Amino acid sequence: MQDQSTPANMTAAPVAGAITIKNLNKVFDTGSGKVVALQDINLTIDEDEFVSVVGPSGCGKTTLLTILAGLATQTSGTAELRGAAIAGPRRDVGVVFQSPVLFPWRSVLENVLLPIDVLRLNRSEFVPKAEALLAMAGLAGFEKKYPAQLSGGMQQRVGLVRALISEPAMLLMDEPFGALDALTRENMNLELQRIWMETRRTVFFITHSIGEAIFLGDRVLVMTPRPGQLKLEIKIDLPRPRNLEMMASPEVGLYMRQIRECLSAKGGIG
Ligand SMILES: Nc1ncnc2c1ncn2[C@@H]1O[C@H](COP(=O)(O)OP(=O)(O)OP(=O)(O)O)[C@@H](O)[C@H]1O
Ligand SMILES: [Mg+2]
Incomplete structure (x- = not known):
């Protein structure tokens, strides 16, 4: 893998993260006016990092994912994968949508x-x-x-x-387990963690489940309702492999509370 941020190359020009987003805005021009879907997003995701994203319905999560997938373009600002501007879909980026579209x-x-x-x-x-x-x-x-x-x-x-x-060096996942029953979903979370630990890669994972976001993520990003902005990011300091028992620990309780409070400050999760 290239562009790994190791101490050895710290003296060179700053090494780009796997994903680097700067001052990114997305405005949809609809017949009935402009919709600001994303406002001033700044974000760096490291190589092989698993980042979960939560936020109320309509806050721009899918919009951000489609920009990263090269399926849509931002109105202003920059979005780069390994230092190169995103210009379209790429072979090294895999996308998983909510329904598998088989x-x-x-x-x-x-x-x-x-x-x-x-x-x-x-x-x-x-x-x-x-x-x-x-x-x-x-x-x-x-x-x-x-x-x-x-x-x-x-x-x-x-x-x-x-x-x-x-x-793909990067996986973009948009609520991939949203349609599954609770038990299957837990199994899929364990499965995804196992696959990720075996075949490390950068993951951008959107979910409506705070528990799932914490269980899987190295970091959880919380977005605000429209216009979508990043409001909070929490580093999840739990050892791996994580198991379902850990989800009952006080640490996880604290993460849950922080994320819930952040979401309920602006009307709660959708
Ligand atoms: N093609 C489009 N044209 C106009 N507006 C759009 C378009 N796509 C998305 N939007 C608007 O942008 C905002 C963000 O939508 P987006 O689908 O990114 O939200 P989301 O966070 O993924 O929501 P959900 O959790 O329900 O999937 C919404 O207000 C939506 O109506
Ligand atoms: Mg969505």
Whole structure:
């Protein structure tokens, strides 16, 4: 991996983080007026850092993610990945949306290989990797099944594996587990932590669940309602691997309270 911020290169020009956002604003010009979705966002995310983002509905979380994914552009300010301005979707950035958007006529394996087909890479080279990733996600034996034959949680894991197949250095995730039941969601959180610990990479993870944000994140960012601004950031100082018992600890209770208070100051989480 490049651009790692080690003490050895501290004397050189400042090393850009994995994601660097400066004075970023996004204004939507709608028929009925302007909507300021993001206002003066400043943020640096380090290489291999797991950053969770919470905030009320409509505060601009998805807008920020689509800018980072190169699917939308900011109105002003800068957004850089490893020191390069974001100019469009990139192979080294994987995106996971709330619903996994699998193609029903493609098998699990073929769904996972979709980015390889889109990038016109040699499919056969990636089949063993796809199989290994599916096994890591607990989906060994399901390669030839179709999405309709899988549960929601399994489909979401296929979506996650698909985002990992091109070995993105960065993962952008927009409420990936929002539609799952509580138990499946906890299992997915454990699974994601395990995958992340095995294959370290930078993660920008949007969620409506404060507990999930704390459980997974090295840092939790809290955004305010429109115009979306970063209001609070909390470093989560819990050892890894984290387990569900830790979620009942006093430290986590304190993190929860800080985040809740921050959110309720402006009308609560959506
Ligand atoms: N294409 C668009 N055109 C006009 N306004 C938009 C557009 N996309 C988003 N917005 C507005 O920008 C604001 C932020 O939207 P965004 O989808 O980023 O919120 P969010 O934090 O992801 O919300 P949620 O938690 O409900 O997903 C909202 O007020 C929304 O109405
Ligand atoms: Mg959203």
